[in-house]
Amino acid sequence: MGWLPWSSESKTNTASDGGRIAPDRSSRQKCWEGRDMFFSCLDNNNILDAIKDDKEARRKCGKEIAEFETACSRAWVKYFKEKRVMEYNRDKTIERIKNEDAAKVQDLKSQGWAPR
């Protein structure tokens, strides 16, 4: 199953000089596909943080998370889960600032200020 198990016995992931080999293009692609499947399942079930709500995520998207975790290494799984939360918060913040800006402009306009 891909390159996943980072167990020390695994010879297939080790280069002859001892370095561990990173996923190649096709396994990266596989991992990203697994990630997208899992995240769309999370979206459908209104789960944002798959680390905090791990139990619920596993109950509702058991098949997807299994595939995701098989296709990607542990560090990547954690990274993508964290990134999902981070991006969500980032987008929320950007939206909030935009709304605040618009409200401010509206407010100033009502006081007779004109944008240059």
Add this chain to the structure above:
Amino acid sequence: MASTMRPLVQVARQATRSTLPTLERSTIRTLSSQNAFPALRNKTAHSAHVQTLRSNGVASQRSFSSTSLRAKARTMGQLKARNSTGPFSWKSALLFVLTGGAMIIYFRVEKERIARKRVAEMSKGVGRPKVGGPFVLKDLNGNQYTEEDLKGKYSLVYFGFTHCPDICPDELDKMAEVIDRVKEETKGENIFLPVFVTCDPVRDTPEVLRSYLQEFHSDIIGLTGTYEQVKHMCKQYRVYFSTPQNVNPGEDYLVDHSIYFYLMDPDNDFVECIGRQDTPESASQLIMQHINDWKREGKPLRKD
């Protein structure tokens, strides 16, 4: 636009002025004794000219102008007809428009070039923030690779690691496209070095790095070294370095690193950053502009 208008006015003024010597000269020839042409601007200069004419004869009449003489006007009527439109004619209007247009284009091109030059020279000289510098690493054949190997060519330096989840692969695909574009535009002059420095030397051995980079572009020069060498390299390029030093074999981890490309000139001075926002098109265009500026200034390039 406003800044280009003033030079245009000056051009117009010069164009009208340049027709005056011919006008004065013909006046002198036919009306040398009359001395009463209303359009003369500089009376003292004119009377001095007339005096030399009288004492030296006709030979000195060409002294103020190198333009060829126009057909001589015989009568006042011919003279008036010739000058009835004043200094303005279709020819001068066309000249005005063409010169103006050419200057607008020239000023725009020059303005962009100077802006790039300012960016390129930002890291040159004393008291500037320094990105880049001496380093010692190993290339994929195990040979020593230092900053000297980068000199004489433009280089695009990228830091990453093979276990990078999503950003590095995207950026390396972009790099591959940039390499092909620059190669095409420099017509294979071999003056551009794409360099990949691993931030994770423990896992990224030359062998691992070679097969990894091969997937993107065979021209990319992979560099690795000891933990200390890589740390030093990252410090030189002001790259945040967070690789854990002592990890157990089999332990999986990620590395935080800079996601910028660093464009370095043939003196190995930092020129500009290329980031996530750049497309392969915009990045290669930027690189080509700097390469062409460098060539235009006649500075040396190593083409071996």
